[in-house]
Amino acid sequence: MKEVKHSPLSNLPLWKQWKEEGSTEAKKSLIEQYIPLVDFVSNRLAIGLPKNISRDDLSSYGIMGLIDAIDKFDYTRGLQFETYASWRIRGAVIDGLRQGDWVPRSVREKAKKIEDAYQKLEQKYLRSVTDAEISEYLQVSEGDFQQMVNDIAITSVCSIDDPIKEEEAETRLSLLVDETAKNPDYKVNEVYLKDTLAKAIDKLTEKERTVVSLFYFEELSLSEIAEVMSLSPSRISQLHSKAILRLRGSLGRFKGQLFQN
Template structure:
């Protein structure tokens, strides 16, 4: 955190030169100074992706996201550029991969079926359902279900540039607004969303909660988490997929309730 603040302060003059004076060399210097962010984000996303996806492709997509972030970032708001840019880089990489049709339609259909199964069964039982229950619902063996999780592990990432609803132009990024600008309706919805997510996380198994915590809060890679938990990387990938699909199910119910009430 201290290093990030020092980096922000060190670059403040470059931000002023670029944003206030439009000096292109300053923009180029900013991009070069934040290039390590691209390597960091692309390395994390590379875990679990097919071997056919090259690190060079990920970096190329990421650089485009970094450039976009530098062009759109408002340094005067006092926000952390590294956080904002990381989201932009991640979104750019995922969007680039999707445009390259990196996930077969059959795999996306599997992911949708599993997500729907978690949503329906956990709403029905009001608890975290077991692999056996999901397998029975999907009419597959538990071994086949584990293979499904492995197959769809590469789909459990999302871009904040994705629309919230397919028919809308509003994206997840549009919800990342200034805290001071929130209206009452937004605050109420956000409260219930956080409450729903907190309850959903409580329903995760202990191992799933640990994976989510280490990956999203401690920012460890899946391979590093595997070492910490003494499990194989493929097992960690499965736990991550199950956790995300459970949480997506909760968000799906929240979205349906939100739009029904609106």
């Protein structure tokens, strides 16, 4: 489904009633107004998850995230609620899933090994490495490597509350910037961030770049992308997983450059 768009001021009377008068009826109305955001985010995250993960569970987690967003949102700052709420909903869904231990430790270990392999080999060769090179580095057959990628497809989502590196406290949420606030470092970091992302995306294969573009910018489902690219949904899922692992490895390598200040 398409994301429901609202004008930033379309629900201003409700926001005032809730924030300034504490009207529970106004809060209930806001929840009803923005509940389509929960469906949108939940449906996006459901792609590639195991079949035993209930859509109702995703929606329940998402609703809690929406309520949290409504409680914490400051309507006086001129920000768009939909963007803020989408991050909160996504984080709540992923955190809810992780509390249920939905991904085995062994799968997460595989993801970390492949991510590290991409990081080290692409830093060494300064180019996009092949499946054969990754397989050799991991000391597994190419068939086993492809199976590993399939196994970790469900870990390609992340919470904004996750630490950027396991041994550090800084989270993705801490890096979200309020563009209306005056921050002298923002423009500098923005330039580095764009440069780093561009370099990371350049290292993706052509098919991986296409999948990332169609999934995150055109908002197509995996099955729709499969139809566009004349590939199977499982192959699209695999390409998506490889792209995410490559990007994580590249961004991790440039972290010191991006956030040294």
